[in-house]
Amino acid sequence: MKAIVNIHLKPGVLDPQGKAVHHALAQLGFKGVEDVRVGKQIILILEDSLSEEEARKEVEQMCEKLLANTVIEDYSIEIEK
Amino acid sequence: MKVAIIRFPGTNCEFDTDYAFGRIGADRTIVWHKEESLPKDTDLVVLPGGFSYGDYLRSGAIARFSPIMKAVKEFGQKGGYVLGICNGFQILLESHMLPGAMMRNENLHFVSKFQYIKVLHNDNKFLSQTDEGEILNIPIAHAEGNYFVEPDKLQKMYDNHQVILQYCDAQGNYDNPNGSVDAIAGICNENKNVFGLMPHPERACEKILGSADGIKMIEGFMH
Numbered sequence: 001m002k003a004i005v006n007i008h009l010k011p012g013v014l015d016p017q018g019k020a021v022h023h024a025l026a027q028l029g030f031k032g033v034e035d036v037r038v039g040k041q042i043i044l045i046l047e048d049s050l051s052e053e054e055a056r057k058e059v060e061q062m063c064e065k066l067l068a069n070t071v072i073e074d075y076s077i078e079i080e081k
Numbered sequence: 082m083k084v085a086i087i088r089f090p091g092t093n094c095e096f097d098t099d100y101a102f103g104r105i106g107a108d109r110t111i112v113w114h115k116e117e118s119l120p121k122d123t124d125l126v127v128l129p130g131g132f133s134y135g136d137y138l139r140s141g142a143i144a145r146f147s148p149i150m151k152a153v154k155e156f157g158q159k160g161g162y163v164l165g166i167c168n169g170f171q172i173l174l175e176s177h178m179l180p181g182a183m184m185r186n187e188n189l190h191f192v193s194k195f196q197y198i199k200v201l202h203n204d205n206k207f208l209s210q211t212d213e214g215e216i217l218n219i220p221i222a223h224a225e226g227n228y229f230v231e232p233d234k235l236q237k238m239y240d241n242h243q244v245i246l247q248y249c250d251a252q253g254n255y256d257n258p259n260g261s262v263d264a265i266a267g268i269c270n271e272n273k274n275v276f277g278l279m280p281h282p283e284r285a286c287e288k289i290l291g292s293a294d295g296i297k298m299i300e301g302f303m304h
Contacts, residue, residue, distance in 0.1 A: 009184070013229060016187050016260065066146070069139055069175065071182040072229055 001046045002080040003059045007068050008039035042067055052079050082107045082303055085123045087153065087169075089114045089144045094130035094166065094283060101283035102127075105300050114147035125162045125302050126153050128169025130222070130281055140183060140225045141171035150176060162206060162302060163275045167223055170267075170277030179270055179277045180238065181230030186223070187260025193222040195291060196258055198266045198280055199249045202242040205273040209301040216253050217294040219280035221266075226279040228261035228268075235262065243269050246278055 009015045015037050022036040044062075046055050059077050068075040084107045088095045099109045110120045119126065133144035144150070150172075157163045157178055165173040173179045186192060200208050200215045211217065230238070238244050246267030250256040257264040259279070267278030282295030 013184070014187070014260070016185050016189050016227070020189055066142065067138070069142065069182050071231075072184060 001048050001050065001052075001055055003044040003046055003055060004078040004080065005042040005044065005059060005063060005067055005075055006039060006078075007042065007063075007073050007075045008037055009072055010074050013072050052081070055079055082124045083120065083122050084109045084125045084127060084302075085119050086111045086127045086129055087114060087149055088112065088129075089131070089133035089147060089172075091133045091135055092129055092131035092168070094168075094281065097281075097283045098127055098129040098166070101286045101295060101299060104286050104296060105303055107303065112149060114144070114149045117148045117152060119149075119152050119156060123156065123161070125164065126156055128153070128163070128165040128172050129283070130167030130169060133168055133172065136168075136225070139171075139175065140168060141173075141175040144168075144172045145175040154178060157270075157275050160272065160274050164207065164299075164302075165275075165277040166281055166283065167221075167226075167279055170279055171225065173275060173277045178275050179268060180234055180243075181228055181268070183225045184227040184229055184260075185225055186227050186258075191222075191224040192226070192258050194220065194258075196221045196266075196280060197249050197251050197253075197256065199247045199253055200245065201247055202245050204242055205245060205269055205276070205301075206304075207269070207276045207301045208245055208298060209304055210297055211301070214253070216249060216251065217298065218285065218292040219282055219294055219298075220284045220291075221258060221280050223259070223279055226259040226261065228259075228265045228279075230262060238268065241271060243271065243273075245269055245276070246280070 285295030
């Protein structure tokens, strides 16, 4: 089983990396971009013995404890069988 | 005074810190992060600068779970003095021993230079030997020093004199090298026994090397 964790800065928090990428895209002539947010993706390979629900709970705890800093970051979890 | 300087894999300012506290006559011990207790009669714990765990995931995010950090947290909760410099500050934020979080510098650059900072409050042990409004010249060297805290929390910090250092220019006017909210350079916790700052006082301990203002700062712990 695979858990895919996406981590992004919260909407109100300034994202300097996103801004720099946005600027670079505009310089390359891509005009239609309104905003860019850069995040990270963490892929966890989990033991198959866990149920999907158990896995989600476990990964949620991992996010709260270590993977994300919830002061500035939001996260989302996708479970793939 | 007995100072315990914690060394994580990737710490690189432990010897400068050791030297600086030696200059003011403190007893120092460098403590490996795998230890589970602090040396007996420790008065001050310093988390020095560097790149603990290669800054992987987020600066300070993994060091926070090192075995020694449990003892450091307990020490701080009991009122023991804790000082985090640069990466040490980031570790204290990740440990929730100080409020807020660090982000990449606004200009995305690693900023390494002498920087003026202003003392906002000296009603705390750390800055007790400086004057309010005093301008100090201290090196900074970081890529993630863009301090963020929610506005309502920030207001409480101002009310309680927890915002203690602010970046400025030589005349004390607004200057912001990294995009920190209100150009904040250093803070303390509610009880004023846990301190964190991005500038490196330990690198400003000899006039011949540009500034000895750092001595004035750390000397506070001796009083």
